[in-house]
Amino acid sequence: MSVTERGSDVRPALSRCVAIATGDFADEYWGKRPLLTTARELGQDFSDLFSRDDVDELVSSRALRTPFVRMAKEGDVLPPARYTAPGGFGAEISDQVSSEKVLAEVAAGATLVLQGLHRTWPPIAEFARELAGELGHPCQVNAYITPASSRGFDPHYDVHDVFVLQIHGQKHWTIHEPVHPDPLRDQPWSDHRAAVAARASRTPAIDATFEPGDVLYLPRGWIHSATALGGISIHLTIGVAAYTRDEIVREAIVRAAESAALRSSLPLGFDPADTDALRPIVEATLADLVTALTDAAAEAATTRAVSERLSAKRRTDTPPAPLRPLATVEATAALDASTAAGLSVVLRPGLVPRVSFTEEAVIVRLPAKTVSLPLAAGPAVERMLSRNPVAVSDLPELDLDSAVVVVRRLLREGVVVVVDGG
Incomplete structure (x- = not known):
């Protein structure tokens, strides 16, 4: 593309x-x-x-x-x-x-x-x-x-x-x-x-x-x-479609189920139609809910859960720019050390990959798959994912042949795209 x-x-x-x-x-x-x-x-x-x-x-x-x-x-x-x-x-x-x-x-x-x-x-x-x-x-x-x-x-x-x-x-x-x-x-x-x-x-x-x-x-x-x-x-x-505080409330309620007090049974023989008898039960439950939600560990867990929920939702709601399959196949096949000098690539518009490192590899996590590359490619990958166009020949800490291999892989996986005129 x-x-x-x-x-x-x-x-x-x-x-x-x-x-x-x-x-x-x-x-x-x-x-x-x-x-x-x-x-x-x-x-x-x-x-x-x-x-x-x-x-x-x-x-x-x-x-x-x-x-x-x-x-x-x-x-x-x-x-x-x-x-x-x-x-x-x-x-x-x-x-x-x-x-x-x-x-x-x-x-x-x-x-x-x-x-x-x-x-x-x-x-x-x-x-x-x-x-x-x-x-x-x-x-x-x-x-x-x-x-x-x-x-x-x-x-x-x-x-x-x-x-x-x-x-x-x-x-x-x-x-x-x-x-x-x-x-x-x-x-x-x-x-x-x-x-x-x-x-x-x-x-x-x-x-x-x-x-x-x-x-x-x-x-x-x-x-x-x-x-x-x-x-x-x-x-x-x-x-x-604005994300709302309702998203946080829903996750907080899910997290509240970790509280033993909120999982306890209602009193034996209670009558749900008796609002006078039910009121103190509701009051006590709401007090326990506030306690459960304001605990530092619960707040941290809710924050992580909301982050994961909305991050996944955003990836689904706002997909990245579509790819051009045939143009990508041709660009990948034509890329070698002799053509790399005139080629620039950029992160696919709208894509939000997550990058992590292990002792042996750099991991690029996408919505539907994970791409693993040698650890030596880490600086080059970070440079390509910076959202600014970069020439293949300018990728840091890789010789030209290695840069070509890495770019071919990321083109084929739909992570980067070719810049017009590159």
Whole structure:
């Protein structure tokens, strides 16, 4: 696989979404309140990520299937048969997006939703991967394409934070304060449908028309709806599945089972319907729970468990950049002492390997496997995993032939990739 060598003028992903310092955003807005930033404040647009022509290409030429596409009209989700069809001989699968049906539905006022663009559109995939790395939370991206004067979905809230990037046309947004702050993933807006509708009828916290290049940050739980104005509107919604303190609570409760007091039986003959008799049992149990959780050893065990849980979750939620199998095979086969001088490699974007050492080897642990290399390769491995490109001929403490052997192995294992132009 090769990656594009990025210029020094490329901005961090988060700075393309907010015009304030990262620390200020973290302290004043993250998980707390919305932030609307205009294209003028950001000094850029998002034409490098997505456009109207890109929508047409995805619908007409990429053979998208459900659930990577869906449609809605005035709050109702359309059945897939309204916009999908078989692709003809050799492609008879019936849930492929039909450009003719999409044309008819959009012309009639339906909203087109292209889901999972962080998996299907390379510029967005790279941006989402970088943003997830900066935020420390996984991201996914959908595009919403709405005809003039149409509303795709009723007022609702999401169970994840979002960044809304206006790409094309205008869209009028109304934002209302939460009725259920910081909802978890199993607490959807439909559980509070009446309260959401009532809150949406009040004066909004934000009532604005978005222009191309404008960005809205919206914490989970904030109620929103949008209507296109004057023509087709396209915006990207970057969903951020924030890890929450609930993850820590769940691990802490699991660790609490190590306490003998909390594993003891309830009293003989107790009546669970007798709340007066049950209350002191609950009080004593909660006191023992606090004791168990605040013990230094328990805190350390919980911290380790949370670290392992969230590290594994992050590796699953945010996979590394995809590999190019054929290009990698060819690059590996062509690599020798005569070609190494012109070749540079870099850690595969998005990969987070863990490196350890034994008396005889350097161990590179990946999500699904472990790669073992001779101990002498340790400095070279650490140099390649530093996230900065390095020429094969510049790897430390290895002669050129040994460097070629190590790089071949890491290319084949998908740990490093070739830098474009290398």
